[in-house]
Amino acid sequence: MKKLLFSLVLALIATATMPTGPVQAQSPQTLLERKVFYQFLPAWANPKNVDARLEEKRFHGLVLWVGKPKPGKPTILYLPGSGGNLATRRGKLPWFLDRGYGVVAMAYPGMNGSKGQPSRQLIQLRANQLYEQLPKIVGNSPTIIWGESLGTGVGLEIATHGVARRRPPLGIVLQAPYTSLVDLVAHKKPAMLPLFHSRSDLWPSKQTVKNTKVPLFILHGGADKTIPVSMGRTLFKLSPSPNKVFVTHPNAGHTSIWRRDVLLKMLDWIEALY
Numbered sequence: 001m002k003k004l005l006f007s008l009v010l011a012l013i014a015t016a017t018m019p020t021g022p023v024q025a026q027s028p029q030t031l032l033e034r035k036v037f038y039q040f041l042p043a044w045a046n047p048k049n050v051d052a053r054l055e056e057k058r059f060h061g062l063v064l065w066v067g068k069p070k071p072g073k074p075t076i077l078y079l080p081g082s083g084g085n086l087a088t089r090r091g092k093l094p095w096f097l098d099r100g101y102g103v104v105a106m107a108y109p110g111m112n113g114s115k116g117q118p119s120r121q122l123i124q125l126r127a128n129q130l131y132e133q134l135p136k137i138v139g140n141s142p143t144i145i146w147g148e149s150l151g152t153g154v155g156l157e158i159a160t161h162g163v164a165r166r167r168p169p170l171g172i173v174l175q176a177p178y179t180s181l182v183d184l185v186a187h188k189k190p191a192m193l194p195l196f197h198s199r200s201d202l203w204p205s206k207q208t209v210k211n212t213k214v215p216l217f218i219l220h221g222g223a224d225k226t227i228p229v230s231m232g233r234t235l236f237k238l239s240p241s242p243n244k245v246f247v248t249h250p251n252a253g254h255t256s257i258w259r260r261d262v263l264l265k266m267l268d269w270i271e272a273l274y
Helices: 002-017 028-037 093-098 120-138 150-160 162-166 181-188 190-195 205-211 229-238 260-271
Strands: 055-059 062-067 075-079 102-106 143-148 171-175 216-219 244-247
Touching: 028 120, 055 120, 062 093, 062 120, 075 093, 075 120, 075 150, 093 102, 102 120, 120 143, 120 150, 120 162, 143 150, 150 162, 150 171, 150 205, 171 260, 181 190, 205 229, 216 229, 216 260, 229 244, 244 260
Parallel strands: 075 102, 075 143, 143 171, 171 216, 216 244
Antiparallel strands: 055 062, 062 102
């Protein structure tokens, strides 16, 4: 309760100078954005403690965990959610490597030893730049954009950016996606909605998803209490992709949708792409 009250007080202070539309990285509105949406763990973690096949690389001040693909296999550009750091995903990255896929996992500014303060503007800028430079990092391996929670909006933005039009991804996987962060505020903390209603830049995925026909796979727990499964279903319906799959489980939550039966369906879908 005290944490929520502090956030509300901070929000009320921010409204005095709050602009509309996209904002600069250090504006009062972005300070509010940072407080509400980004719960990153800043502590550096050694990728070797997760998997010996992972190496750390630096990219514009960001920490990347990189595992090279086996010949003929795609690379997963992994865009994490808002909690923890890359080590928190220790159960996922080896799963990709075990199947021969390459992995490039991005630690956002302020996460896992990456430099900078997180903002929508900086996170998306670095993600677009990273996608463009992936051939220099892992060679000409085709790319699958894999977004988790917060990263789903980031991934969809990459897929509709100029860099993806020049080199389209092989597919997009979204775990527990939202229709927009503003919609998420309306769902979870409606009292705070007036503080964010003007933020048209906070990953409006319900609009972005309409602008790509790249193959799409969505996995979303039916019992997700963080991002309602209805948001994932909405994105699925709005997607114009001719190759799209939606997988859920009624008892799975925000993270527990990562389960064997779902992963087998995802694996079959990925293997059919190349």
